[in-house]
Amino acid sequence: MGLINKIFGSSSAPKEEKILPWIALNNISQLQDIEDKSRQKTQVIFKHSTRCGISRMVLNQFVDAYNLSEDDIDLYFLDLLSYRPVSDEVGYKFQVMHESPQLLVIKNGRTVEHASHGQINTIDLSSFL
Template identity: 60%
Template sequence: MGFFNKIFSGSTEDKDRKTLPWIQLTALEQLQEIEIKSNTKTQVIFKHSTRCGISRMVLKQFEADFYLTEDHLDLYFLDLLNYRDISNEIATKFKVLHESPQLLVIKDGEAVAYESHGGINSLELSNLI
């Protein structure tokens, strides 16, 4: 019966995923806030392409492995297809070449680490807090 439930009721994979404390990055003004807040708390930006299978796979793995809390860092999510202007400004402001998917760690107003594709899940965030 479980097999048929999976086929007809949709994937249980999405239902079983844990929800992270994502802050949606939808306005250029938020980049100024991220820069300021990074002086007292680590800020992380995840740039995701909603049409890319690799990006979706990396995001799912990131969410599955994530173990930190809001006490450790703020976690921003950027849908770069809908907010490409913000993605471009991130590249300029934090001096990081645009890639997708991409994760940036911001401290003291600067990108102290960044990775793309499979490297995202190799990045040990706990060492960067």
């Protein structure tokens, strides 16, 4: 069974789930706070569609690759289906056309980088610290 476990993985050692320091983005009033805080510390918004398999896959890849601390950036999670008005306002306030999934990097009050779908995981967030 050792060879089979090496090839297909072992069910006896489940993968530990990585927890990111997400801040729930669920209120339009938070957007002004994000803009204000971005003058001192980079702010990141991850817009996720809970009904989209691609969005789930990109989110999982993002979580697996994430290697920054809470001291580095503030990381916001927006469930855009539950908070559609907030998602719409993100686009207006930060001048980015809506896509899903989508990542926005906010620094000094403006969007300095954004991407959607698989391009999200090509952004080097450490370059915005």
